[in-house]
Amino acid sequence: MKIVAFEHDDAVQVGTVDEDGQVSARGEIAAFWRDPHAALAGTGTSVGPLAALRQRPAAPPTARVICVGLNYRRHAEETNLPIPTVPVIFARWANTLAVDGDGAPAIGDKFDWEAELGAVVGRRLFRATADQAKAAVLGYFAFNDLSARDYQMQTAQWILGKNSDASGPMSAIVTADAVGDPAAGLRISTRVNGAVRQDSSTADMIFTVPELLAHVSQAMTLYPGDVIVTGTPEGVGMATSEFLHPGDEVEVEIERIGRVRTTIVAAPAASA
Structure with missing residues (x-):
């Protein structure tokens, strides 16, 4: 599974990318990293192709x-x-x-x-x-x-x-x-x-x-x-x-x- 972060709805979201390059949002970045395993276990919400999104680093701003x-x-x-x-x-x-x-x-x-x-x-x-x-x-x-x-x-x-x-x-x-x-x-x-x-x-x-x-x-x-x-x-x-x-x-x-x-x-x- 591939994990990315991107700008969407005035926030940075984390999502997963399928083999066709389509992204499913799994939650706002801070919420995702509070429990990433739970976030990945869900189905996600389709937001379109990765190529159309402004990517951001998938690590949270609080990361060491x-x-x-x-x-x-x-x-x-x-x-x-x-x-x-x-x-x-x-x-x-x-x-x-x-x-x-x-x-x-x-x-x-x-x-x-x-x-x-x-x-x-x-x-x-x-x-x-x-x-x-x-x-x-x-x-x-x-x-x-x-x-x-x-x-x-x-x-x-x-x-x-x-x-x-x-x-x-x-x-x-x-x-x-x-x-x-x-x-x-x-x-x-x-x-x-x-x-x-x-x-x-x-x-x-x-x-x-x-x-x-x-x-x-x-x-x-x-x-x-x-x-x-x-x-x-x-x-x-x-x-x-x-x-x-x-x-x-x-x-x-x-x-x-x-x-x-x-x-x-x-x-x-x-x-x-």
Whole structure:
């Protein structure tokens, strides 16, 4: 099942998309995430084709967007950093999330791509085991962790370079039952202007999705709608000094989940 959010009747709604691209509304976004399983169990209300709707990120505005760095072995190797023994965690603001087709302003001279697998929580988690965390995953999405390396690398804290406007484009969410176990290996790739820049497998992840969620839940409660994005494979622009510029188009695609496409645009003028 594919889950999207969209503008309808002066509100942001969450709905499901069938094989013909028709959308059934399942409730206003805050109400949906209070009990997503109940919302998905209903029949929904038809609102027409997805192509005719203005999409919005399916994660709620209250979501904690938890990010993981250096979580692919070959990516850690290409950056000449040690393989982590504990997950490297940082955070995004939910208002940096975007959707397929949105533009992202290029910030600085080293604006970079990062293909990532995202997962969304469907049940409350606190001090969970990996098995409990796995059962709590509602679904998965493709994510591009667009990174302003000029700002990311100024200090050991990465948050500034990871929170520029519209720098977190995410695909529709595909429910976990339709994806299977990402640890078994899903192809994950990035194309820039049609040329492949990343082409790897989620089997190269150091920490699996359940392990990451269980780890985070030891210190903080996770709620339905919270998301975790799980790191990028090798092939980032920083490794070869190739970066994104206005006019570039970048696509992240993950097997069995889908893709998210972003056009890079010029940064807006400074405030007066």
